[in-house]
Amino acid sequence: MVGIMLGIIYLAFVSMGLPDGLLGAGWPTMYQALEVPVSYAGIITVLICSSTVASGFFSDLLIRRFGTGRVVAFCTLLTAVALLGFAHATAFWQLCVLAVPYGLGGGSIDAALNNYVATKFKSRHMNFIHFFWGLGAAIGPYVMSGLLTGGQTWQGGYRLVGLVQTGMTIAFFATLPWWKKNPLPRQEKDKEKTQSRVTKKQALGLPGVKAVLIAFICYCAVENTAGLWAASYMTLQKGVTAEAAAQWTSYFYIGITAGRFVCAFVSDRLGDRHMVRIGQGLLLSGGVLMLLPGSGLMCFLGLMLIGLGCAPIFPALLHETPENFGVENSQTIMGLQMAVAYTGASLMPPLFGVIAERVSIAWYPVYMLLFMALMVIMSERMNRQVKRGR
Known part of the structure; x- marks a missing residue:
């Protein structure tokens, strides 16, 4: 069943x-x-x-x-x-x-x-x-x-x-x-825990919740900005043809999808926290490669690394929610996480569009690197706050 x-x-x-x-x-x-x-x-x-x-x-x-x-x-x-x-x-x-x-x-x-x-x-x-x-x-x-x-x-x-x-x-x-007949939650194999009616205000007061919500906004800002503006950046800034830029952008999405398939076979062994850190390391490496002057090939490699880096982060952050904040609080916090994730995905890519139009599309990798760095800071702050709260 x-x-x-x-x-x-x-x-x-x-x-x-x-x-x-x-x-x-x-x-x-x-x-x-x-x-x-x-x-x-x-x-x-x-x-x-x-x-x-x-x-x-x-x-x-x-x-x-x-x-x-x-x-x-x-x-x-x-x-x-x-x-x-x-x-x-x-x-x-x-x-x-x-x-x-x-x-x-x-x-x-x-x-x-x-x-x-x-x-x-x-x-x-x-x-x-x-x-x-x-x-x-x-x-x-x-x-x-x-x-x-x-x-x-x-x-x-x-x-x-x-x-x-x-x-x-x-x-x-x-x-x-x-x-209702499925196995008990993975953290509660020996006793059943009743879901409490924690309010959103109470959930936001739990150690690490505000930090992880900011991390979700940053992640979705990176993923959606990368996908939406990659082809334009490569065409206008790196001199790549429109056809090649479109094809290379598709590999970004392939990197995310294939990366998640691979992550499924190693995530239980490595753990959610390590998966997040590995993904963040790949993201930062890809962002730096895209920032370096040079040919479109270097930009393509950076975009691929960003795609692979995106693969483990979102699933791992979601999966560790019950462990970090308790099964009894997880549904409320999960709803908040999904809400801020969609907010970041909706607002941050258009914001870069304004920057590209009024300043320069050359700021594309810098824009993503700022969100990557903030995501690392917030996820590590969440880890420390959760550890102290136990």
């Missing part, structure tokens, strides 16, 4: 990743069909991200009230309905309305499943679920591209992914009784 549950969770993360690349891949066709400016993609993105942040922030209240299984099943249904709504949309305002339930569903699913895996399974499974998310995110654009090439409309991509999400909804509702 446990193996089947893990398989369903793995598939759930694939289905969560699938829609993430659809908007970007389909927008060149979508904005023309909808007769709106190309910049309107940002409006949909902001609506999705803000809804996701709000959902993640309040997810602990829902999960305590209804349980992980019910929240995951209902929120998966919510995202499926939203995606199928996208498939039938004929006006831009309809996409804006549907973006809200899509974001609300996604935020709670993310917080619920990450905490479920963190409290009940070993570190390798946290790496695997994020590997499968990356797999879904990589497949999504190919799905949209293949359907458009085959003469389908952009709605076909959302229809197909919506049907996949509907299948996951059925699977989650069918397995609702299993959620």
Whole structure:
């Protein structure tokens, strides 16, 4: 039964990743069909991200009230309905309305499943679920591209992914009784611990929580800024052709996804804290390489190191949440972590866009290095504060 549950969770993360690349891949066709400016993609993105942040922030209240299984099943249904709504949309305002339930569903699913895996399974499974998310995110654009090439409309991509999400909804509702029958949390093999109703204010007062939240913002700032602006930096600053820059940027995402697959086989042996430090070392090395003057090849190697460095950090920081702050507090803190992670991912890449426009895109590696350094400082501060608090 446990193996089947893990398989369903793995598939759930694939289905969560699938829609993430659809908007970007389909927008060149979508904005023309909808007769709106190309910049309107940002409006949909902001609506999705803000809804996701709000959902993640309040997810602990829902999960305590209804349980992980019910929240995951209902929120998966919510995202499926939203995606199928996208498939039938004929006006831009309809996409804006549907973006809200899509974001609300996604935020709670993310917080619920990450905490479920963190409290009940070993570190390798946290790496695997994020590997499968990356797999879904990589497949999504190919799905949209293949359907458009085959003469389908952009709605076909959302229809197909919506049907996949509907299948996951059925699977989650069918397995609702299993959620309570799984093994006890990994820290509580000898006695069961009841979830307390810790408030967000109380959670923020726990040693190390504020530091780890800043670390999450910094990590997401690095990952999303790296992916969004790498091609522009290599083209404008290093003289790389647009085609080569786009291809090299894809290796950044391949580095994250493949890195998480590899990390799954070593994370239990090395431990979450060491995995975070290894990732941070790779990030800093990659940032320095991108800063050095020279050819685009050096920049490419730096970008690859940043991708590999990103691989272990996010899953490891999530997985050590129950161990650092207690199983009874982990769901509240997990919701806060997901909320600030989406905030960092939403705000920091556009902020660099302003810097690139008004100052110079040459500051790209410096911008990332600043966030990398702050992340190291905050994660180490969290480690010290957690140790002193025990």
